[in-house]
Amino acid sequence: MHKFKLFQTVFFFVLALYVGGFAAEDRLFGMSPEMSKVIVPYIEKAKATFPEVKKKYIAGDYVRENRELNVQIDLASKDGTKEVAFVRVVQCQGNRFQGVLANKIEVVKEYKTGDTVSFTQDRVMNWVVVDSLGNEEGNFVGKAIEAFDSGIVGVFFEVVFKKGKFEIKYQDAKSAKYQNSIDGIVSQNIIAELVKRLKTSFEKKRREGQKFEEGKLFYTYGIFDFRTGEIKF
Secondary structure, X not given: OOOOOOHHHHHHHOOXXXXXXXXXXXXXXXXXXXXXHHHHHHHHHHHHHHHHHHHHHHHOHHHHOOEEEEEEEEXXXXXXXXXXXXXXXEEEEOOEEEEEEOOOOOOOOOOOOOOEEEEEHHHOOEEEEEEOOOOEEEOHHXXXXXXXXXXXXXXXXXXXXXXXXEEEEEOOXXXXXXXXXXXXXXXXHHHHHHHHHXXXXXXXXXXXXXXXXXXXXXXXXXXXXXXXXOEOO
């Protein structure tokens, strides 16, 4: 079973969704109110995109691709303690799922890694499809947490110079064949602005005498401040 990078940060996400009442603040384990707000749209995005993921799972697409579907759901103990955990999905019937707890359970003592759990679709807060090499699709919530924690993130591009023009393509995880930690959390507007600035920069370098080989691929990146929204090209 692939061990997600986010297992370490999941605990900061634990209970952030339950800050409504009783002594919640001292149970956030370091998650700031700002970070709690940051992850809300990515939870919504995970929920909104999950129906299509479920269709692929039911159709057997992930089995054929040798990939696994994992989701994050809430767990609760008898005393009301709550925690969010990763579950490897093993069965789906309608809106009901069955899966195996995939990470160490820290707070809700009634559960442990490897336990089988049943849950309904409305409890899914995040999803990730992962292959045997650890390449991920989805995981919007986890990526947002990591990006917020690091502050700035790199946005990678493939570039080719053809017939006097620079063609620049964003390198998502699928096209780059490696895990891209910002897939799905950096907007298309930001990517388009970075492409514009990169083209301007390369054109300036060419005017200044730098040579670019016709048709030869090379790679570059821009910098995006996830906390402020600033492009630090």
